[in-house]
């Protein structure tokens with residue numbers, strides 16, 4: 001069965017690739033070389049001109065009016081293997097079967113219609129993972145009552161879809177079909193797609209041609225960009241730094257659109273792996289309902305015939321602990337989040353608060369993050385193995401050299417606290433509205449001692465190994481107790497960052513048995529429909545005072561070894577660091 005599945009996928013892929021090449025050729029290269037396309041369009045977002053500024057500046061994402069809203073940068077133009085054979089075939093097809101029927105300008109819309117319906121067929125979600133989406137079990141009947149998302153659609157918000165591709169062609173087509181579905185629901189002028197190809201060496205390039213063609217035809221604004229790797233030698237690469245670099249580049253158009261055209265997006269959606277369109281819409285809804293800074297899905301990977309929670313490198317529960325590597329069918333006492341509240345809400349399929357997450361597709365509110373100047377970053381004190389240098393001596397409380405997402409989460413916590421304090425200051429100064437944070441900062445400096453939680457040892461969590469995490473046999477689960485000093489002001493006094501995991505937003509990969517996964521997670525019964533109203537989390541916890549820091553201290557790419565320690569986290573200290 002697996003074999004036939006693969007064979008079927010393969011022939012579809014060939015079909016798609018042929019389609020992509022054809023569309024690309026048909027639309028973009030009536031001049032001799034296909035490279036002309038990439039260079040004829042400007043990729044710079046243009047500022048409003050003098051007249052526009054004086055009248056009413058056009059803030060729409062209208063690709064017909066503004067050509068710069070669709071751009072492709074840095075396509076790999078090296079000659080491909082068998083490239084000339086393919087080109088000959090396309091030429092032949094073009095000259096014998098297409099050209100004779102292209103009569104004049106008037107029939108052009110009909111030809112475009114032809115191509116559009118061909119795309120619809122290609123991406124009709126038939127056969128690809130997405131085809132299963134409407135049939136999968138979800139709690140609260142959200143698949144059956146498809147109209148649940150109309151309120152979101154009606155709001156006419158702008159959404160920014162960001163994808164980073166690093167030799168991951170296996171789900172690009174599915175992601176494209178999800179984007180096409182989302183564009184249909186949200187309106188093609190309500191979204192912007194940013195794709196960053198970081199030095200892919202597989203067939204990503206060709207599949208991105210397909211993406212470019214489809215987005216162009218549908219009139220969806222986009223920027224597709226390819227960049228070379230940061231270092232030639234993979235051993236000299238530091239993965240957290242690459243993560244930050246890729247993420248920030250994928251966000252460049254977001255910032256340009258705001259700076260130059262005053263266009264602001266309501267939410268940024270990072271697509272990772274494959275997520276059903278309805279699950280994304282629901283996560284957006286959860287994000288709005290909670291005014292959340294970030295809402296993540298949950299990423300499930302296949303492992304020895306089971307599905308296990310993936311992305312334990314970047315996800316921490318609200319007590320700072322690592323998630324368990326649970327199976328999708330885990331019993332209530334062995335579910336991914338270890339904290340009580342999180343586990344209880346997870347069991348009810350409800351969103352729960354976390355210290356940090358990324359796990360699959362996630363939705364970020366740029367007004368609480370990117371528009372405030374928060375960027376992705378990484379630690380700098382790593383050891384570069386391609387340089388003959390000594391391992392730097394690191395203190396027990398030296399900054400954690402973990403993922404760029406972990407940095408991002410900590411930045412969100414600190415920022416949220418600072419914003420609240422500034423609001424209080426402003427209110428006290430009697431300048432603006434008296435919006436108050438949840439809790440005020442106490443007057444005196446002498447509250448409580450920092451208590452680190454016990455070291456995390458959990459036999460259940462040794463079930464397998466995560467791609468990004470470290471295997472248990474290398475000490476992955478043993479987190480030494482940190483020696484933590486005094487915490488002058490507890491984190492609980494500061495306004496919390498609103499970071500949630502929505503367990504109903506399942507992210508996974510092609511070939512996974514989605515039906516089984518959905519049954520494991522949600523059973524076959526329906527939850528109480530009341531649950532829809534429980535989107536909102538009423539009680540928000542402060543940041544944990546310590547967290548499991550899983551770090552890469554050396555270069556060596558994505559799979560460089562990781563070590564763990566428990567590290568204190570004091571928002572007060574962070575605030576003082578950032579203000580000094």
Ligand SMILES: *[C@@H]1O[C@H](CO)[C@@H](O)[C@H](O)[C@H]1NC(C)=O
Pocket residue numbers: 230231236237238241384385386387555
């Ligand atoms: C490590 O050192 C090499 C050689 O100097 C350099 O090319 C590379 O960029 C460095 N890597 C990082 C991540 O700093």
